[in-house]
């Protein structure tokens with residue numbers, strides 16, 4: 567989805583236009599941004615994902631991108647291990663599980679970022695000095711002066727902690743051509759509200775696997791936060807893409823308000839999806855705090 571198709575007669579988007587768009591959003595060297603992006607949403611970008619990554623790193627002091635590695639490291643649950651409302655599948659036999667472990671790669675800092683994150687995070691990783699978390703599934707890459715603060719707070723049982731660090735830096739969620747369904751910050755709000763979360767499994771060394779807790783659920787209905795966030799969002803258009811900037815604090819606040827008002831908010835009612843499992847695993851939501 568991220569090759570950046572060109573339509574007839576449409577001029578290519580340049581790195582300078584992307585940088586200008588970011589500055590128009592008020593971003594500068596003091597900014598810390600958590601970026602979710604789709605290269606193809608821009609139309610054709612001259613220089614591709616490297617140009618988007620270059621504009622981000624040029625304009626913003628600290629750039630954080632998701633750097634998940636499920637494609638390489640992810641495993642089924644082992645046979646017989648049951649977790650309530652975990653919405654996942656078990657290998658049928660230990661032989662099947664062993665095969666999956668053999669096929670997977672153990673987490674390593676040079677693993678590519680999952681394609682689902684789009685092409686930009688991988689371009690940040692390959693093209694710019696950065697620090698990377700070591701969680702075997704839910705990773706982040708950060709460049710710039712606050713990179714150590716952001717990456718350093720993650721633990722195996724608190725994979726979304728880097729987003730807290732972005733919030734503490736007064737940072738923003740930056741959506742480049744994607745919707746709120748890509749916004750992991752809303753998952754952090756759900757976790758703080760006690761909404762059910764999941765155990766997942768990854769290869770962590772030769773023949774070795776681990777169970778990782780506190781993995782977030784689905785985001786099918788996160789775009790329903792748009793009306794609440796719109797007054798707190800700055801937006802520009804570059805090429806065909808909407809670029810939206812909202813503070814992490816505002817995203818957390820809007821998600822919290824939605825779930826306090828309706829404990830089923832932001833969850834779809836498909837009984838087969840992780841939304842339902844998150845609901846069943848949810849603790850009562852406290853209206854304060």
Ligand SMILES: [Zn+2]
Pocket residue numbers: 784785786833834835836839840841842
């Ligand atoms: Zn769902």
